[in-house]
Amino acid sequence: MTTDERGSGDRPALSRCVPVDRERFATEFWGRRPLFTRAADLGGDFSDLFSVDAVDELVSSRALRTPFVRMAKEGAVLPASRFTAAGGFGADVGDQLDSAKVLAEFGNGATLVLQGLHRTWPAVAEFSRRLAAELGHPAQVNAYITPASSRGFDPHYDVHDVFVLQIAGEKHWRIHEPVHVDPLADQPWSDHAAAVAARAEDAPAIEETFRPGDALYLPRGWIHSAEALGGVSVHLTIGVAPYTRHDVVREAVEHAADVAALRASLPLGFDPGDPAAVAPVVEQTVEALIEALAEPSARSAVAGAVADRLLRRKRSDSPPAPVRPLATIAAAEELSTGSVVVARPGLGANVTVEVETVTVRLPGKAIALPLAAHGAVGRLLDGRPVTVGELPLDERSAVVVARRLLREGLLALADEPGGQPSPTADEAEAEDEDEIDFADPAGVSSDGERSASADFGTATAT
Structure with missing residues (x-):
């Protein structure tokens, strides 16, 4: 695999898409007007997110199914049977992407669209999740792969904002002002097809040839069409579905x-x-x-x-980052005061404090812990990596609380330079005794006071 699936580091996602700071983007461009930017002004390209090799891997090796893929030619979407087939013995599902059929259709000028890439390619998933968090609105990603000198779709507008990131090749874009400003999700361009076609005949507001590393922000409603030039073009379209005042009215x-x-x-x-x-x-x-x-x-x-x-x-x-069940179980078993953990990205947990408990609430789940864990829970869920031994609890209680939230899918083991410290023999022995010590109904410490560890051991989810 030649493309790094892990993502692009700690740089804010929005800063990779636009050359202006967040405040200026919010006041001058967000929902108002397009912003096209050359790669040189963004300080790099997007090769860490996606590539031509990534396209081939997804088509040939990942057994993608509809609706995660579609193909179009000259403005018309092709029937799925033209590029899908059953997977053979043991995988006899008829809507799997067939690489040979894709080759034939692509060679005949059809555009390949890899939909929902934020669910199928980890680097894109991480990037879109961070961008959605910065914007405060949900995001999804498609990849458009267009053969040389071909056009995938007629002039149209989208009912969501988009960021276009050119990955490979060159593509010529023509962008026109809206005929229907700020369309809602149930107001597609086809409702205004005649007006869209007429506007597309006018002089464009923006006409540019996109090259690798170039980016475009385009508010919903702006009319656009694009054509690949001398070679294969690959670009990502990040669709952002803004919450609107219409949503507020509807909920009210x-x-x-x-x-x-x-x-x-x-x-x-x-x-x-x-x-x-x-x-x-x-x-x-x-x-x-x-x-x-x-x-x-x-x-x-x-x-x-x-x-x-x-x-x-x-x-x-905007679902949170996925968990790795087997790795999480293993990490929980090996957790020590030297382990570094971090809140699961995009979790959005709600923490409430009552008389004797602190409760972490998620959709369909509530995790109750003793009030003494309040400071530790806040630190564990604030988004910054933390060493378990640095939590504001005694060492054993800190391990128990972190292990509990790790097993519940609220935490992940953070990467640490040089690798994770291994637990000492004493720590490992103490951790093996968690079940026995914390199940003690008395839960009394050596000085006669009820221990926090005993309480943490008996907390249950509801």
Whole structure:
């Protein structure tokens, strides 16, 4: 394998896509206007993320299935049967990518689209996860591989923002201003096909030939088309689906179920086909909603409900980094005070403190620990690597808490220069006794006080 699947280090992901600082990008470009940048102004290329060799590996060796792949030619999507087949004995699933069929279609001028690359190629997955965290909006990645002098799709707009990263070859782009500004997910370009085609005949707002390392930010609604030039072109398109004020309105209206006036039935004999009958109902409904939000306490309740709904959506839209089950079990068994751990990226855990416990909440899971672990839990989940022995607990309790969160999938073992320290013989022996010591119902220390370790050992998930 010639492409490093691990990712691109610690540099902020957004800074690799745009040449301006985050504040300027937010105020001048985000959701407003495109930004095209040459590789020289970004300080490097994207070869650590993806490559031509990576394309061949995914096509030939990874048994990709639809919908993780599609092909298109001259604006038309090809039937899946043109580039998929069954995998033979033991893998008789009919929608697997067939490398020979891909070769034939690609040689005949079809564009190959590797979809959901943030789920199939680790370096891209890590990069898109970090970019989504910086932007505060979910992201996904497709790769577009276009043969020489071929066009994959007609002029169109997307219903999400995109960052385009040119990986290999050259591609000529034409970008036009929107005919429908800030389209929502259910407002595709085909709803305005005639206007899009007409706008594409005008002089473009941006016309550039992309070369390796070049990047483009394009807000949703901006019309674009592209054509490969003298050789094969490979680029990544990172799609960002911004949460919008329409989302806020929708979630607020969902909360309106708590308002009695908005639950009332419409008049008997109501005719939705009669504008004269609909108008007063709309007016009364809007007035009821405004009245329901008039009190500061009501607005606060709605804001809290909206925040909760959007948080649940965000957790669903942006899953945390995957875990390695076998490696995690092994790491938990070998954990010592010298081990370095870090919160699982993108976890988004919610920590609450009650009278005697600190609870870590995730969708579908709640992990309760004694209140004494509060400082350690906060440090373990703040996103910075930490040595277990540096946690604000006695050494045995620190190991127990870290091991518990590691086994629950909240932590990962961090890479450390020079490798992980091995536990000493004394530490290993003490760790083997965790089950016995912490199951002791008395849980009494030598000075007669209840030990924190005993409490940590009996904490359970709910």
